[in-house]
Amino acid sequence: MDTFQQINSGEGRDYDYSQDHCFVKLSSNDTNGTLSIVEDTLKPGFFLPRHHHKIMTEVFYILEGEVEFVFDDETVLARTGDTVTIPPHMWHAARCERGGKMLTIFNQGRFDEYLERLSHMTEEQFDDSTLMQSIAEEFDIYNAS
Numbered sequence: 813m814d815t816f817q818q819i820n821s822g823e824g825r826d827y828d829y830s831q832d833h834c835f836v837k838l839s840s841n842d843t844n845g846t847l848s849i850v851e852d853t854l855k856p857g858f859f860l861p862r863h864h865h866k867i868m869t870e871v872f873y874i875l876e877g878e879v880e881f882v883f884d885d886e887t888v889l890a891r892t893g894d895t896v897t898i899p900p901h902m903w904h905a906a907r908c909e910r911g912g913k914m915l916t917i918f919n920q921g922r923f924d925e926y927l928e929r930l931s932h933m934t935e936e937q938f939d940d941s942t943l944m945q946s947i948a949e950e951f952d953i954y955n956a957s
């Protein structure tokens with residue numbers, strides 16, 4: 813990227829899934845793969861299963877509501893205005909019972925490319941756990957078995 817970029821509120825590449833609605837605010841393609849930013853509206857009952865990353869650092873800034881982050885030895889409740897930073901190799905899960913919104917910054921992550929890949933998949937492909945694991949690992953997401 814060699815010039816400024818502005819993505820307005822409610823804009824950005826749009827991915828609406830059963831548990832959340834994501835808007836890509838900065839694509840990893842614009843930063844040579846070093847950074848991506850996603851605004852994520854969490855629907856009530858949101859649950860992100862336990863996983864870790866080998867390379868990626870995730871930074872979660874809570875815009876609205878409360879998000880519970882579960883680590884091996886601790887659970888933390890992040891509220892509006894709080895920031896949670898998760899380094900590589902740290903197992904974590906997240907849940908949001910009432911719904912909320914967060915800005916997620918992926919350092920050394922191509923999470924936006926992962927969302928794009930998922931958007932082209934069929935229900936049959938989503939049901940194939942081997943395929944899903946392979947795709948996740950391609951984007952540095954290692955799920956607990």
